[in-house]
Amino acid sequence: MIKKKFFWLNIVWRWEYIFAIFFLFVCGFLGGVTRRGEPVDAPALLPSAIAGKTIIIDAGHGGFDPGAVGRSGLEEKAVTLDIAKRLKRYFSRVGVYVIMTREKDQDYSTMHEEGALTKKRRDLLYRVRMANESKADLLLSIHVNSFPQSIWSGAQCFYDSKTPESKRLAEAIQNSLVTRLGPNRRKAQSADYLLLKATKIPSVTVEVGFISNPREEELLADAEYREKLAESIFYGTAAYLTQEARPAAAMATKPNGDGGETLTAKVYPELTFPTLEPGTACLYFANPNNEDLGFTPELRTLSELAGTSKLKKAQVILEELAKGPGEGSALLPCLPGGDWVQGLQVEGTRAVIDVPSELGAFINGGGASELLAIYSLVNTLAVNLNLKEVTILVDGVKNATLGGHFLLGDAIKPRPELGPVGAETVVGTGY
Ligand SMILES: [Zn+2]
Structure with missing residues (x-):
């Protein structure tokens, strides 16, 4: 009798097992359909x-x-x-x-x-x-x-x-x-x-x-x-x-x-540019890493910078920027070599620069390359000349674009947070 009772209980348990296995299978299947490939920490989709x-x-x-x-x-x-x-x-x-x-x-x-x-x-x-x-x-x-x-x-x-x-x-x-x-x-x-x-x-x-x-x-x-x-x-x-x-x-x-x-995240971190020693240029080249779109500024000593006008200083600095990162540097240039400055005006804390549309070929339609070309130029001019904004003209035209993603309409404010000057700043050897 007792034996029989246990036998009956065993049967019940087996059905429970079967039901439990079936239930888990159904849950797993539904989960697989509705949450296929979903990251583990993502909230369930409503x-x-x-x-x-x-x-x-x-x-x-x-x-x-x-x-x-x-x-x-x-x-x-x-x-x-x-x-x-x-x-x-x-x-x-x-x-x-x-x-x-x-x-x-x-x-x-x-x-x-x-x-x-x-x-x-x-x-x-x-x-x-x-x-x-x-x-x-x-x-x-x-x-x-x-x-x-x-x-x-x-x-x-x-x-x-x-x-x-x-x-x-x-x-x-x-x-x-x-x-x-x-x-x-x-x-x-x-x-x-x-x-x-x-x-x-x-x-x-x-x-x-x-x-x-x-x-x-x-x-x-x-x-x-x-x-x-x-x-x-x-x-x-x-x-x-x-x-x-x-x-x-x-x-x-x-x-x-x-x-x-x-x-409540801050829009831009409130970083400012460093104060540069006289005779030092700070040039913005792209980080070589595959994580952030940003710069590592390179400091370069240039004797031509001492005791000269703001305009002459700007010309010297842009020539250096076009030369690219110093020898042996792992940094990446964001602008091509050569003379691509067609016009330049500096007045107080503002500058206007005219560049040829051929710069677009260097950018090759990429959003990242366009972003970095623009801010390599703007940040470099701003940090060296204490500028608040830079207007970029393309073949003398305002409101143009170099790569098709960014409109060069309003005067562009520099973005120091794209390349903070700090521990990672490279002191270039120059040429
Ligand atoms: Zn695009």
């Missing part, structure tokens, strides 16, 4: 936070403007359009309405935009207008990066420093890209992309990788990799929207502390 939203996706460049071009001939405009279309599919599947700035190889250079003299500017301003008139919840602009040297790689998100929501969106997408596609030590960074500055909704430029890096160029040419990029951007955006839908208090108590911090 479908209600995503469905019903409107997103505008901008495939960078197009038509007359190929953007950055790789060694194999791969063009940025084709890569961005393909990723944008894949991204649209991801959003459409979860009830997000998607507006595309373009769905074919085209540009908007023939559209009339007030005060836009150049083709590139008309194209960019038309996209800005589309974004602002779309009443979308956010803008994702897809680009491919490039730099004159091939060593850099890795996807990176950019945001306008004045929009905290854009920063959070950029960080969420960056986190997703790093987690899903790594290894990548890049972080979301602020940058004055025209599109990001001029749009009134949270907006991010995703530079999906460096076409100037042969390994990454190969990846960007691979449809499977582009699908992964689209998937990563989708999950990052969805994580941002989910986070936004939660009360602020919950964000502030997030275990890793990120949420609270980013809400």
Whole structure:
């Protein structure tokens, strides 16, 4: 009798085991479908936070403007359009309405935009207008990066420093890209992309990788990799929207502390330029590492700097900048060699410099190379001449662009935080 009872209990337990195994299997399966590839620390996605939203996706460049071009001939405009279309599919599947700035190889250079003299500017301003008139919840602009040297790689998100929501969106997408596609030590960074500055909704430029890096160029040419990029951007955006839908208090108590911090994060760290010894020039060259887009300033002793006018000093310093980093330095030049200064004026704390449009060829359509070229010039002039702002003209024209991402309209304020002078400052040997 007792034996029988135990036997019966054994049967029950076995059914419990079977049920438990079946339950775990179902949970695992559902989890696998809904959370496929999701980073471990990401918040669970709230479908209600995503469905019903409107997103505008901008495939960078197009038509007359190929953007950055790789060694194999791969063009940025084709890569961005393909990723944008894949991204649209991801959003459409979860009830997000998607507006595309373009769905074919085209540009908007023939559209009339007030005060836009150049083709590139008309194209960019038309996209800005589309974004602002779309009443979308956010803008994702897809680009491919490039730099004159091939060593850099890795996807990176950019945001306008004045929009905290854009920063959070950029960080969420960056986190997703790093987690899903790594290894990548890049972080979301602020940058004055025209599109990001001029749009009134949270907006991010995703530079999906460096076409100037042969390994990454190969990846960007691979449809499977582009699908992964689209998937990563989708999950990052969805994580941002989910986070936004939660009360602020919950964000502030997030275990890793990120949420609270980013809400009040300072836009630019308040760094200032160093005071230079007389006869010392401080030149801004790019960091050689594969993590930050930034500079390491090189200090160089130049006898020509002593007792001369501000204008002459500026000319000497720009000649030195064009020579590139000192011998044996691992730093990278952000501007080409030779004489590319077509005009120069220095008045008080302001300078105006005129450069030829050929500088655009050195930049090769890359957002990173354009950003660094601009600030290599502005920071170098500012630190050596105590300037507050620098206006860059291209072939004598204001409001021009060198690489198609940044508008050289307003006078540009230097950004000391892109290359703090400190322990890492290189004291150059000169030539
Ligand atoms: Zn681009």
